[in-house]
Amino acid sequence: MRMDKGITKMATAVIIIVIVIVASAAAAYITFQPKPVTREIRIGLVASLTGVSADVGTDMKRASILAVDEINEKGGVYVKEYNAKLKIKLIEGDDRTNPQEGVTCVKKLILEDNVDVLVGGFSSAVTYASQVPAIENKVPFVITGASSSLVTRRTDKDTSYMFHYCTITDDYSTTIVKFFAETMKPKVAPNRNFKLAILYQDSPYGQGCYQSSVDYIKAKNLPMDIVASEKFKMGDMDFHTQLTKIAAAKPDAVYHAGFVADTAEAIKEGLVDIGLKTVYIAVECCEDPNYYGLMEKIGPVVDRQLLESKFGPFAGHYSNAVDAYKEVYTKRWGIAPGMMGADTYDAIYLVALAIENAGTLDKAKVRDAIEKIEMPQKLIMMQGGVVKFDKNHEIAPISFVEQIFYDSKTKKLVPYIIYPDSLKQKDFELPPDYKAGGS
């Protein structure tokens, strides 16, 4: 009997111990299980999906979707805080190429859609307004389409959450002015100053292009004179008066700082209506299939005009990444990719890497991670081959000049990189009926 009681007590003790062990193991299992993955990374895309720049905005949207899908197909972005890979959700906002609409769209993305990061922004004037809610709410914003340096250098607001993944107007103008000084001047004005005319949009973007040209020429003491400078309003499509004044100044070249449609229109008016048979250089936002389409419609008269760029999907092989992107983009969307989309594509990857580096979706930490990022270049070539931000939150992209040749058989325009020498695919050629400014 005593033995039976002893065995019963022991059995009870064993049972209790087993229960405790099993319960502890169960509790530990539940506690250390990864959090259920219900959280997505919400990236807000700010783009002109309607309005005068809808062609560019649509390119940005397509590129963003491509980047997000590629990342999500690989499982998403590993975020240490969640101990899991999180998928990205892209939320689109339409600024309608209008400052007020831009503010509304960004506010909605931040306050209603609760985005973690913003990407995009086209038109410096619009972005200058639309970035304000992001600044006030401390949401990191990687700006991919506004080229005025003001967006990360403004003095009235704290831009520590703003990052500029885009060539700025200083970069455009430096490349353009250097090209004219080093390559074109020896051909057309070997014994006198080169005469440059600038026709620019009256906005922070256009004014930036103009002022940075003036400043660079002065700083480097280049043998170049700006013989005419004329402004136009955003959306204007008639340049006869401005071009008439420019023609009277007899420039060697005209630098047009505008958007796709107005650039094509100005070149046509200049060459045909005004008879200003010179070289026109467009700015990189015209690296867009719509620009080529508009110019091809104008016809052979636009042969050998110039385009400053940093992404040349039509320029033949110069980068494996660009070739691959072009193939995937064209296959998916049935149209060639444009410049602003390429910037935005890279920016999505940059944000994904920054979030992974930060290990959290906390906006302040993500901001810090973006600031410190070092990412191998993707579509946009960088000095040193690495994407990183300087103290102004700007990158150091490499830009080049293309010359666009009209193929009379296919009636298509084909660009070739002509500057700098490190990327040159062809020598610069003067258009057949070109008239130098001195003549």
Place this chain on the structure above:
Amino acid sequence: MAVMLEAATLLQVLTWGAILGCIYVLLASGLNLIFGVLKLVNFAHGEFIMIGGYASYWVSTLLGLNPYVSILASMAVVGLLGVAVERLCFRRVLGTSKLNEILLSLGLIFVLQNAAAMMWTEYPRGAHSPFALMAVQLGIMRIGVDWLVAAAVTAVIMSGFYMLLRGTKIGRAMRATSQNRSAAMLMGVNVERIHMFTFGLGTALAAAAGTLLVITTSITPYAGSVPALKAFAIIILGGLGSTAGAVVGGLLYGIVEGSAVFIFGGTWRDAVGFIILILVLIVRPTGLFGEKAVT
């Protein structure tokens, strides 16, 4: 030599202004006609310009026609659209309150713009004419052939419009209605039918302007907004209800605009026209040709 060069440049600028003014004449005449007969301010007039441009673009692109030929199709299509809009929309509010008319036309702006954007996207479209790459040298001036054709087309259309107003029964009926609607009714004029026809004709004139725009520059769903404002400025400048005023006002507006861009820069393109308008309203509120019935 410098003075001569400057004079040549100024003359070129004035000429461009006058040629652009021809498109403004068409813009303003249609709006003026609608106001003169229906006493209706149609803020959506610019959208009929835009639709006219698109109609010409698609007719010339799909059928391979010279876009100048497509102007007739564009005017017909938009004219019919105008008739439908008057019949289904404005007739219901005409005479109720000016606010109703204004709100209706403002609503039409958004409906038509967004419909156009959905159907045809936002990408700028331009119709390529056979004269696109041609220019003529007239003395010291060089002018693109498309612009000369635009001026000639305007002259032909406005001549036809004048003959319609002066020499036809329906023209007389329109003039009678604009002078005194009640008296016209008493004289047997079917005023509602005249309203429909007038609105259709006014929007057809807008379509003609849109065709010239799509040929000489390009068009987007939002391309009608600024021209519409200019049309209002022109009809006030020329005198509400005065066809001659719309013609003179349009040409003057184009010249003043070009001159302002030449002297003050491109930023002043739109502003200076309205500055002139304000001055005219202060000095001569009835406009250059005064407020009259359609004449």
